Amino acid sequence: MSPAFFALVRKDLRLFLQDRRALLLNLLAPVLIAAFFGSLFGGSGSAGKSSRIPVAVTDLDGSPGSTQVLDALRANASLDVQILPADTAADWVRKGKLRAAVTLPSGFGAQAGRALFGAGPRPEIVVTHDPSQAMVLPMVEGLLSQAVMQVVGRDAMSPSGATFRALRQEAETAEGLPSQQRQDLAEMFRSIEKVQSQAPAASAAGTGVGGLSQPFVLRKVEATAGTGPAQGYNAYAHSFGGMGVQFILMLGVEIGVGLLLLRRQDLWKRLRAAPLGRATLLGSRMASAALIALGLFAGILGVGMAVFGVRVHGSWLGLAAVLVAFSAMTASFGLMVAALGRTPEATRSLAIVATLLMVMLGGAWVPSFVFPEWLQTVSLFVPTRWAVDGIDAMTWRGLGLDAALWPSAVQLGFALLFAAVAVWRFRWRE
Numbered sequence: 274m275s276p277a278f279f280a281l282v283r284k285d286l287r288l289f290l291q292d293r294r295a296l297l298l299n300l301l302a303p304v305l306i307a308a309f310f311g312s313l314f315g316g317s318g319s320a321g322k323s324s325r326i327p328v329a330v331t332d333l334d335g336s337p338g339s340t341q342v343l344d345a346l347r348a349n350a351s352l353d354v355q356i357l358p359a360d361t362a363a364d365w366v367r368k369g370k371l372r373a374a375v376t377l378p379s380g381f382g383a384q385a386g387r388a389l390f391g392a393g394p395r396p397e398i399v400v401t402h403d404p405s406q407a408m409v410l411p412m413v414e415g416l417l418s419q420a421v422m423q424v425v426g427r428d429a430m431s432p433s434g435a436t437f438r439a440l441r442q443e444a445e446t447a448e449g450l451p452s453q454q455r456q457d458l459a460e461m462f463r464s465i466e467k468v469q470s471q472a473p474a475a476s477a478a479g480t481g482v483g484g485l486s487q488p489f490v491l492r493k494v495e496a497t498a499g500t501g502p503a504q505g506y507n508a509y510a511h512s513f514g515g516m517g518v519q520f521i522l523m524l525g526v527e528i529g530v531g532l533l534l535l536r537r538q539d540l541w542k543r544l545r546a547a548p549l550g551r552a553t554l555l556g557s558r559m560a561s562a563a564l565i566a567l568g569l570f571a572g573i574l575g576v577g578m579a580v581f582g583v584r585v586h587g588s589w590l591g592l593a594a595v596l597v598a599f600s601a602m603t604a605s606f607g608l609m610v611a612a613l614g615r616t617p618e619a620t621r622s623l624a625i626v627a628t629l630l631m632v633m634l635g636g637a638w639v640p641s642f643v644f645p646e647w648l649q650t651v652s653l654f655v656p657t658r659w660a661v662d663g664i665d666a667m668t669w670r671g672l673g674l675d676a677a678l679w680p681s682a683v684q685l686g687f688a689l690l691f692a693a694v695a696v697w698r699f700r701w702r703e
Contacts, residue, residue: 324646325353326409329362329374336382338424343377345420352416363401366496367670369662372409373402374496375417385425385488397490404495404506405669414491425488497586497669506669507584513577514664515637518657521566521573522603522631526624528562529607533617555608555695562604563597570596587667591677595663598684602656605691612699631657656687 330346332339347354357365362374376399387393398417402410497506532555577583585592610627614620632638634648635657641649652658663680666672 324644324649325351326373326412327353327355327371328413329355329357329365329371331357331359331362331374331376333359333379334377334381338382338385339377341424342381342420345424346375346416349416349420351412363494363496366401366403368672368676369403369665369670371403372406373400373413375400375413381489385421388488395488395490397492399492399494401494401496404497405508405511405665410493417491418487421489422487497671507582509577509581510583510668511661511665513574513581513583514668515632515635515661517570517573518599518635518637518660518664519628519632521570521599522606522628522657523624524569525562525566525603525607526610526621526628527607528558528565528604529609529611530614530617530620530624532558532608532611533614533620555692555699559601559604559608559692559695562607563600566600566603567596570600583668585668586671588672588674588677589667591672591674591681592664592667594674594677594681595660595667595684598681598688599656599660599663601688602660602684602691605688605695606656608695608699609691612695612697631655634658635661637661656684659683 328346330343332343343354343356346352355362355371357374359374359376362371362376365371366374378396378398381396381398384393384396388395398421400410400413400417402413495506574583578585606627607624610624611620614623634652634655635641636652637657641652641658644652659680663677663684666676666680670676
């Protein structure tokens, strides 16, 4: 190869390595993203474990059996159980504060043991769940079934259990029961007593109930705004909100980078010659960027509504407030990144890293409930978390205007902070 070829290669490498900030960001972005997903899906130890699932339990029975089921759920390391009234628990699930709410009905303790042998009706346990988190429901169902079967099986198969004694007494005193059948039942109860006396540990573990019928009926209720199928949960509502946040945020960054590109054009010198201050120039740029972002986001949600059935079950005014606040935050964020960056290339690299982190922590990619507890707390200091939660609240969750006030206020606070940094750090001269 000719010397010119190697000279051109050296030139490209030298130019790339000279911009140390861009080089650092190109290395930092994949490291941060890899660390983020690694911490969610195992990590290297206990720090990588996801947080416990927050659920509520309402015990309408208050019997020893229902109390034991409640204790078993509270002792499970995968659950964070709170004791709440049924209405409060369902409302918290609808607002996203809890993943599920379990209601143990009145008469549960008396009915469950008999239902285990098919000797009576099965009590109905109601599980109100957040439909946006489909992975949680099967886990809650499994842990609940395990707890109920252990408690009910122990009570029904133990000679000291109330259900065992009641069934034995019924068999001994039942009128019209054939003599042979009465003897068979008595022999069965004696055999159970014999087995339990020889293997108390197995009885305490709840074994020996296999093959019997499930002692309860599970009714699953989606915590959404409406009750009809047309008003239930629509996964497109969350996906359109999350992806809208991501790409509108990237658009804001590009508008900010465009301001830096003016430095390489004669238009920049003309702006400097005009009687304009930094606040006027950046303020006009921010206003135009916010209007563009608001219009595009409205268009994105409009397509979701027209084609994919996205509906605003909450407050239209609240949704407008969230979108306006997010648009202002996006515009000021793009200008701040432009003010902190020295060149368009370095600024774009910085913006990519910052945007990806904000989108990931905001729950647009992965639901925030799978984050470790410390990361869930950190995400509250990221404006995109409030944007995604606010849009969810106004669309499929069906919450009122009050649920949009705090997300909007937090985003406007970030917008003011970003704008102040942009005006402070922006370099007016080349």
